[in-house]
Amino acid sequence: MYPKRTDGKRCALACASLLAAIGTLLMFFAPWFYTIVTNFALSLTSKPTFNLWQKTPMPLYLEFYMFNWTNPEEVHKRNVKPHFQEIGPFVFRETKEKVNITWNQNNTITFNHLRYWYFEESKSCCKLSTQITTINAIALIASHMIENWSYVIRKGFDISLSALSAKLWKVTTVDEILFSGYEDALINLARSMPQLQSLSMPDYDKFGWFYQRNGSYSYDGTFNMEYSGPNFGNTREWQYNDYLSYYDKKGECNTVRGSAGEFFSPNRQRDEIGFFSPDICRYVPLTYQDDKDIDGTTGYKYVMGDSWLDNGTKVPENRCYCGDFCTPYGALNISACKHNAPGFVSQPHFYDADPYYLDKISGLNPTKEKHQMFMVIEPETGIPLHVEARLQLNLLVKPIKSIR
8 A cells, every 4th residue: 555645735635635547548659579590690780680670570569558437527516526437449450660770880889760650440440530528638738737826827827717608528520639639729829829839839730649740750759779788679779869858857857768669689588678658768677477478488577667657765766757746656757758737657557556546436347357567578688579558647636726
């Protein structure tokens, strides 16, 4: 159990807020399988390995599960929990290719990810035109950003929300909330506010969680990876830096490290592994659990553990990820990485998280088989045999003074 928090700020969080599971299973990379042979080359200068690394030869599939908010009108009732109904999967076939490749003299290679997603209706539960009720992310994010601004600005924004008849929830299609985006008068309002423009916000004319990402090679940023030596596959730099600026300077949270995604250092022991995720701007550690047989090949199974799911209670060095406040075990604050929007990630249905989260909402049913994120690594080569990258995006909802 997560220890009870007693100071005023955290008590207010526990009593007056909830982490609303609103949208998708965001994945760092889609599930895929590799069959390994003993003479598989690991150097990127060898043609078989390089071709596999540059363009994934087998189909990758990205599955989205949406949470439909069934009782939004009752959100202001004190004793009524928000209820969510899971709808999915919505399956997309993904093509993934490395572009803008540059070989460097220091045994590193610089590149970008170029990705395309194609909807596979025959593998999906429903059409992309399916409507869902979800959080009004634009109103919520904008309100959160100006929470500590002057009363005049907050009250003026509140009046604008009322004039636009904006509510805390939004009815939209799955296609709009994912890739195509939807237009909203609040976007134009935000773009006209010089105070928000000073925050270096993305200049989007629509909102969608993957809007402008399909077919983009710049969205994931620029990677620099070691292609030989004992740290083969390790991320050396991201966005031309080996250090980030999002987290507490006193910790190691800003260090760029971990696998770039496809390869891990060979000749592995049963110790911690990790990869760098551009989606949440941080190193993601995974803990060894047990050995697992994949089509006759023995691999090491790694899962999310205390080193990733904790916010500083069990693993003190993780506290530098918290930002303004630390949440109970199981949900990670990624606000600093997302222009200070109140974003958090967890395993789906808050699997293996503190009971705090499920106590705030209803309709979720976490199970290990469906919701645990894990990876199986072939220890001699360091290549993934099986990956289930299951993640959930959440937004923090709480009262904000002067904004009704």
